[in-house]
Amino acid sequence: MTSLSAGEGSAIDILIVGAGPAGLTAALYLARYRRKVRVVHDGRSRALWVPRSRNVPGFPEGIVGPDLIARMSDHAVRYGAELVEARVDEIARRQNDEGFRARLASGATINARGLILATGVETNLAKLDSGDHDNAVCSGVLRYCPICDGFEHSDERIAVLGSDLHGAAEAMFLRQYSRDVTLIPKWQVALTDKQRGELAASGVDILEGRVLRLDATEAGMFVSIEGEAEPRRFDTLYPAFGSTPRSELAAMLGPLTDPNGCIPFSAFSDGLLPGVYAAGDVIEGLDQISVALGQGAMAATRLHNWLREQDGHVMADQK
Ligand SMILES: Cc1cc2nc3c(=O)[nH]c(=O)nc-3n(C[C@H](O)[C@H](O)[C@H](O)COP(=O)(O)OP(=O)(O)OC[C@H]3O[C@@H](n4cnc5c(N)ncnc54)[C@H](O)[C@@H]3O)c2cc1C
Structure with a gap:
């Protein structure tokens, strides 16, 4: 050097x-x-x-x-x-x-x-409330690039964090790998009825509540949603923040x-x-x-x- x-x-x-x-x-x-x-x-x-x-x-x-x-x-x-x-x-x-x-x-x-x-x-990063960010990327609990590694998550429980068109498009893309894809909003869903209809037709679930916490663990990513008593567990989470x-x-x-x-x-x-x-x-x-x-x-x-x-x-x- x-x-x-x-x-x-x-x-x-x-x-x-x-x-x-x-x-x-x-x-x-x-x-x-x-x-x-x-x-x-x-x-x-x-x-x-x-x-x-x-x-x-x-x-x-x-x-x-x-x-x-x-x-x-x-x-x-x-x-x-x-x-x-x-x-x-x-x-x-x-x-x-x-x-x-x-x-x-x-x-x-x-x-x-x-x-x-x-x-x-x-990369615009997701902020975790617990768990180490880089370890979560390394273990595959947190991912940033569906084109790169969507294949590795075939048939898993996948969440996409992001409530706009970018998030929706990413969720739809990941649907080719898994039947279990959920779009969760960071704040509130910013999609038209038509876009929601397209997601529903392709089998992507949309959660309406706001995300309160993201906890990365060895057992997966736990997402706490406003108004829900228990956090939801996903095998992997893709933040779609661009x-x-x-x-x-x-x-x-x-x-x-x-x-x-x-x-x-x-x-x-x-x-x-x-x-x-x-x-x-x-x-x-x-x-x-x-x-x-x-x-x-x-x-x-x-x-x-x-x-x-x-x-x-x-x-x-x-x-
Ligand atoms: C978690 C993760 C997983 C990924 N997995 C894959 C994968 O499996 N397959 C795949 O194809 N792609 C993957 N990617 C994308 C891939 O990493 C990028 O497409 C690739 O690195 C782009 O190469 P690049 O040379 O354009 O930019 P980079 O590799 O990001 O390099 C940019 C360089 O510019 C330097 N730089 C910038 N500004 C300055 C400055 N002012 N002064 C000095 N240096 C500067 C940086 O230090 C760096 O050396 C992944 C990305 C991430 C984040």
Whole structure:
């Protein structure tokens, strides 16, 4: 791991912010294109939370999130990528088209000709009244991603916490795995009669009372509902609170995000600005490891070719 001192102002070809699946794939590709590439990350990849993913192709027995990140980091470093653990606080364009300058929390700066933002999202977490949050995720009592692990909860008693359309859609999705899916409101149900009818027709139960307590235990998630004497037990609970894109750095470069802070889908292929690409969860779309891998590879290749073009290293007819 490289460390940078304040004011160093080191210059590289490409800076990648983020060492999750997207950033590390981009780093591997760029290192193999013989670019001087540095990955700066603040140690908060969501993949580090994955207890065991079973939908990453090539790992039929599953792979533990931290193992995947460790393997991917080693792989990129083996080909010459540098990894630095630090928070990037600021990104700005340099004058005269000289690329970008990033300022780290330590005050150190990095100058780069190109930039890939692979900064991910922040999961909006459920607050437990008892039980350890991370242990509950690890044991499967608390889950955040039906696409990732709904399969593992086939035929179980599943609760979805969230009373809006997002929660309803998640409950309906989980219905393909289990007959026993209940949508429970955090505060009050915010669904139209038509939406309630659709849920009823698909066999999703809706509880009307407000949730008072969430207790994660080894025996499951106990949910106390206003007006009910006993808590209800579920095998697993999916909070449907969505996530918040970590797109502050993109916003520093211009009005590049939508009102929800999402970066447009085309950012991994067409770029955001000349010399700036984004990849992975931070851009609009499906938040999955496989998607992040593909987008990281694409962003890296497009940026590499853009730099070649700047340097006159492509066939004129290729442009
Ligand atoms: C509990 C859980 C289980 C999941 N299970 C699965 C699964 O089974 N299968 C699957 O496909 N997906 C799963 N996912 C989703 C998967 O983790 C993400 O899709 C994947 O990690 C996205 O990769 P990414 O590189 O885009 O972002 P991330 O992996 O989140 O990485 C973002 C990186 O950006 C860095 N960063 C952000 N801002 C800054 C900054 N200002 N300065 C420095 N660094 C910064 C972070 O430190 C991090 O390194 C799961 C997610 C969760 C939460």
